[in-house]
Amino acid sequence: MRSNSSARPPGGTLDLHEGLGQLALDKAGLLAEFQELSRPEGQAMRILDTDGTILRDWQPRPGDRAHPEIDRGQLRDMLLGPLDVQWGRGVTQVVPGARGGVLVQFADGRQETFDLVVGADGAWSRTRPALSPVTRHYTGVTYLETSLDDVDTRHPDLARLIGDGSVAVYGVNRALVAQRNSSGHVKVYAQFRAPLDWHTNLDLADAEAVRSSLLALFDGWAAPVLDLLRHGTAFVHRPLYVLPVSHTWTHVPGVTLLGDAAHLMPPLGAGANLAMLEGAELAESIATGPEDLDGAIRAFEEQMWARASRWAKITTAGLERLVSPDPARALALFDQVQPS
Numbered sequence: 001m002r003s004n005s006s007a008r009p010p011g012g013t014l015d016l017h018e019g020l021g022q023l024a025l026d027k028a029g030l031l032a033e034f035q036e037l038s039r040p041e042g043q044a045m046r047i048l049d050t051d052g053t054i055l056r057d058w059q060p061r062p063g064d065r066a067h068p069e070i071d072r073g074q075l076r077d078m079l080l081g082p083l084d085v086q087w088g089r090g091v092t093q094v095v096p097g098a099r100g101g102v103l104v105q106f107a108d109g110r111q112e113t114f115d116l117v118v119g120a121d122g123a124w125s126r127t128r129p130a131l132s133p134v135t136r137h138y139t140g141v142t143y144l145e146t147s148l149d150d151v152d153t154r155h156p157d158l159a160r161l162i163g164d165g166s167v168a169v170y171g172v173n174r175a176l177v178a179q180r181n182s183s184g185h186v187k188v189y190a191q192f193r194a195p196l197d198w199h200t201n202l203d204l205a206d207a208e209a210v211r212s213s214l215l216a217l218f219d220g221w222a223a224p225v226l227d228l229l230r231h232g233t234a235f236v237h238r239p240l241y242v243l244p245v246s247h248t249w250t251h252v253p254g255v256t257l258l259g260d261a262a263h264l265m266p267p268l269g270a271g272a273n274l275a276m277l278e279g280a281e282l283a284e285s286i287a288t289g290p291e292d293l294d295g296a297i298r299a300f301e302e303q304m305w306a307r308a309s310r311w312a313k314i315t316t317a318g319l320e321r322l323v324s325p326d327p328a329r330a331l332a333l334f335d336q337v338q339p340s
Contacts, residue, residue: 012145012187013042013179014075015067020273022065024280033078034070042069042180044165045338047331052222055331057163058338067269069165071182075272091121094130094255102130102254116293117255118282120275123241125261132249136241136264138196141323143240144214146232148178148186155231161224162186169225170330174217175323178228188228190214191323196239210235240266240319245312248305256297258282263308266319270311278304 016022016034025031043060060066090107094117101113119127123136152159158178161167166179174192181187203209214229243264249257259275281303285296321329 011072013039013069013071013181014272015043015069015269016075016276017067017269017273018065020270021276024273024276027280027284028079030078034075035065035068037074037078038065038068038070039164039182040065040068041164042166043067044163045334046163046165046167047334048167048169048222048225050169050171050221050225050327052224056334056338058334059164069181072272074182079276091126094119094127096130096252096255115254116286116297119255119257119261120259120279122260123264125257127255128257128261130255131252131257132247134244134247134249136243139240139242139266139319140193140195141240141266141319142192142194142196142198143238144190144210145236145238146188146190146229146234148188148228148231149233150184151180151186152184155227157224158186158227158231159184168330169221170322170327171218171221172325172327173323175330176218176221176225176228188232190218190229192217193323199237204235204237207234242266242312242316245316246305246309247312248301251294251298251301253294253297256282256301258304262304263312265308265312266315268315268318268322270315274308274311 014021016025016038022031022034025034040060043064043066045056045058046054047056049055091104092107093105095103095105098113101115102117103111103113104117105111117127117130119125119130121127128134148155148158151162162178162180164180166177168175168177174190177189177191179187179189202213211229211232214235215226218226218229241264243262245265247263258278260271262278263274265271278300282297282300285300286293289296289299318333321333324330
């Protein structure tokens with residue numbers, strides 16, 4: 001089993017916002033490198049009706065770098081750089097108040113104490129229970145993700161359908177979204193409202209069975225749209241979980257959280273941006289007040305909670321509109337946020 005940065009697929013593409021993720025990269029001296037790797041053309045967004053009619057076709061203006069796209073793998077490699085990462089050391093528990101600091105217990109049986117433990121360990125955080133009894137809950141929306149490779153050569157009609165950025169189709173309580181990555185790779189997301197156990201009689205490891213189930217779910221949609229599912233490879237099940245919109249905790253010396261570990265919200269472009277900026281702000285807070293580590297962490301948490309709460313409200317409302325009984329609500333949402 002691999003224990004390195006390639007141990008699992010890094011996922012799809014991310015849009016980094018000027019005042020969030022890009023600001024964090026600027027603070028780290030990585031903005032120029034990001035600009036070389038990112039794809040401003042990836043900001044393009046096309047929305048179709050279920051019959052294939054183009055309803056909206058937004059293209060970025062020349063020089064627009066408000067939220068260019070970058071592959072997660074490229075961003076990860078850029079951020080890791082020369083860092084010494086100890087891969088394969090899974091954490092099982094974080095115990096504050098131990099003699100000498102905060103005790104971290106590892107899956108291999110070892111344990112160590114630290115002055116500060118930052119839980120940047122995502123939705124399934126092993127650090128969060130040290131601070132908060134709150135657990136994530138299912139939103140009622142599930143994603144099934146698949147991929148297309150070498151789309152421009154192997155599926156030129158789909159390449160034209162998707163364009164330089166993303167294409168989305170919204171129906172009643174369901175949607176299909178395809179998003180271009182670099183090198184002709186495309187991620188496709190089937191989104192729908194369903195109970196968490198909707199797949200009880202379906203083998204999720206059987207790609208053809210999953211494909212048939214999805215084609216039945218989206219029956220009646222335009223054939224070119226359904227080709228996004230017909231030509232997909234393996235399917236990955238991604239039920240969407242969130243934390244409460246205003247998730248906070250009583251401060252515990254020596255432990256804090258950031259990113260999804262602190263404020264898991266619907267994946268509508270905020271999570272990675274917030275996590276990156278929070279990492280930069282936490283570092284700055286510590287660097288400017290090293291003599292009062294606890295005070296620096298408290299100040300960081302207060303700032304993080306306020307901003308994350310605002311974004312959690314936005315993304316929660318957005319998910320309700322994007323996967324809803326009324327597809328017109330999704331179109332209206334994009335009309336609000338896209339330039340006229």
